[in-house]
Amino acid sequence: MVEITVHEQACRGCEICVDVCPTKVFELDSQQRLCTVKHAEDCIACLSCAYLCPSGALSHSNYHSVRNFYRDLKFCAKMEKFL
């Protein structure tokens, strides 16, 4: 399962992560003005929240990172037949 870490000192409670998440993983703690991870099990690791967070307060671990296949030599060998 994807592990999401919210760096509380960095989070400003802007709610961008809450708005952008397609699976509603985050929730805003209105008292502390911090985003909290409510349903980590629903995270699909699209990483949109981490890319958009203005203060870089979110980080993910234990997820499948997409293959940058144009730099992958093995995949290039496979793709040879299409070229």
Place this chain on the structure above:
Amino acid sequence: MDELLDTRASLQETMKFLGAIASGIEEAIGESANSISYLAGKRLGMKLSENVAQTDDIEKALGAVSKVLVDNSCLWHFETFMPHDRKELIRHTEQGEELMLVFRDCMIRQSLFTFGHHQKGSLCNMMFGFFSGALQNIMGCDSTLEIDHAGENACLKRLTLHRKPAEQIPVKRKGPKR
């Protein structure tokens, strides 16, 4: 090794070319670009799945589509997704049977990023076409693949199968001959 590096350079150029085509046709012909990509994908889907066994089971059909992609070295891996608040994977709606799919490795996304092009454009319709063509062959019904969210590392899509509810066929009973 030199050959492989040449291949890599060719692949990168192909990807840039693909992105440039997508960008160009969108500007030149507008929304019709979506139809072109869709039809190209549909043709590919129908062609690659022509020998796949037919089934009525959605999960088996998706497994078959996934196998078709893997067998043809297509980097379009996907998996089904069920949010915590959903009781079942397949939801029955007015439009048909609906389920969510997560796409992780996607060669179109990589092509778009290589070119610096935005997501959810005409090229993304190629996958919609591919599913439509493949599922037409495997399940014999129309389908729609909508993009709910296009992310940097994964996309969330909604697959709807437009199947008519099973028609109730009246049982014919043999009556006494008159």
